[in-house]
Amino acid sequence: MPGGLRSTDPNAPLPRAAEGVLIGAISDDPSAPIVEIGLSRDFQADRDGRLYLTVNRSNYNDARGSFTARIRRERDFGPTRRNTDAARNRDQNSIEEEGDDIFGAPTRPARTRPRGGGTGTGTGNTNDPFGTTQNNDREPRELTVEVPGNSQGTDSGLDMRAGDRVTISATGTIVAGQRAGSVSPNGRQGGASSILGNPRYPFPAAGAGALLGVLRTTDGQQSQPFLVGAQLTFTPQSDGRLYLLINDDNYSDNSGAFAVRIRIN
Known part of the structure; x- marks a missing residue:
């Protein structure tokens, strides 16, 4: 279940959180904070970017099954936000925002977050989707x-x-x-x-x-x-x-x- 197990995994992205609990991170930045989601979580994004979801484990070789996650966002449709959106240089790999009904959008294959272990080399632990196992070089x-x-x-x-x-x-x-x-x-x-x-x-x-x-x-x-x-x-x-x-x-x-x-x- 998305709430995870009663055990913990000291090498997981969130070592003190339950093993297997649903977690997320925003953007491709390996230093982005990891959010423990579990069964339900409301939070405010601290940056622009794509939301990535995974389970809190250090090794995924024996993992199977899936969770179904429903995501609801609230957006500011004021003039400042509209002007900012119009001026922002969009990531060419991002999904265009057809509207706020994200559940009515066509189903697309999920994009995988780059794995870099925080080094930017792309050679980090491939079992760590958030690149958090090595965090000694995290950017401020x-x-x-x-x-x-x-x-x-x-x-x-x-x-x-x-x-x-x-x-x-x-x-x-x-x-x-x-x-x-x-x-x-x-x-x-x-x-x-x-x-x-x-x-x-x-x-x-x-x-x-x-x-x-x-x-x-x-x-x-x-x-x-x-x-x-x-x-x-x-x-x-x-x-x-x-x-x-x-x-x-x-x-x-x-x-x-x-x-x-x-x-x-």
């Missing part, structure tokens, strides 16, 4: 996400691996309630709660409105919240997806957003 990844002032967990869309060097920088201000007022990503400075801490906050030692991070592993476990503030560089000790949130105990009167830039080396 970088994106910017918006974290609303009332966020209790914004998905960054980035899957991190143990040993990555991660740099996060945040700008902007939010209103963290009437008492705290407008604050930077470092949170409210001064006041009893910022000095003594507030046990009701996800990160009690930081002030109201501070930017926090959480790593959620593929088995559903998550780390303790950690302070990001205006800037943080760290190395994850385990694989996981980065989520960003605001340090507060009442989000109903918060507003504004931080612009958060994330770079993974």
Whole structure:
């Protein structure tokens, strides 16, 4: 089944996810993050490109059978998107977009994602369709996400691996309630709660409105919240997806957003 087995495969593209679980990646870039899909998953694409699907295994020689996957996308039909689509140089190997009804399109043979092991040579492990077995030479990844002032967990869309060097920088201000007022990503400075801490906050030692991070592993476990503030560089000790949130105990009167830039080396 698409949810995978109870066992794991340490050499699979997602070593901590269930063996055989349905996974995907966008584009031919071997450094693109791998998405664990399983039985169902909603996610926002972090790049343009074709979506490739496979199962989470390190060896496919004895694999058989198939999954049926239904994919639904939501598109922005505003003028900005239309102008961008008209100007974009399309990949000559891509499927032309006849319309948004992707299920009414003619059936075409599925294209296979290039296998390069992240080296660009095309000589990687042929049993690894995502080219992820060797990841020592992964190219840096970088994106910017918006974290609303009332966020209790914004998905960054980035899957991190143990040993990555991660740099996060945040700008902007939010209103963290009437008492705290407008604050930077470092949170409210001064006041009893910022000095003594507030046990009701996800990160009690930081002030109201501070930017926090959480790593959620593929088995559903998550780390303790950690302070990001205006800037943080760290190395994850385990694989996981980065989520960003605001340090507060009442989000109903918060507003504004931080612009958060994330770079993974």
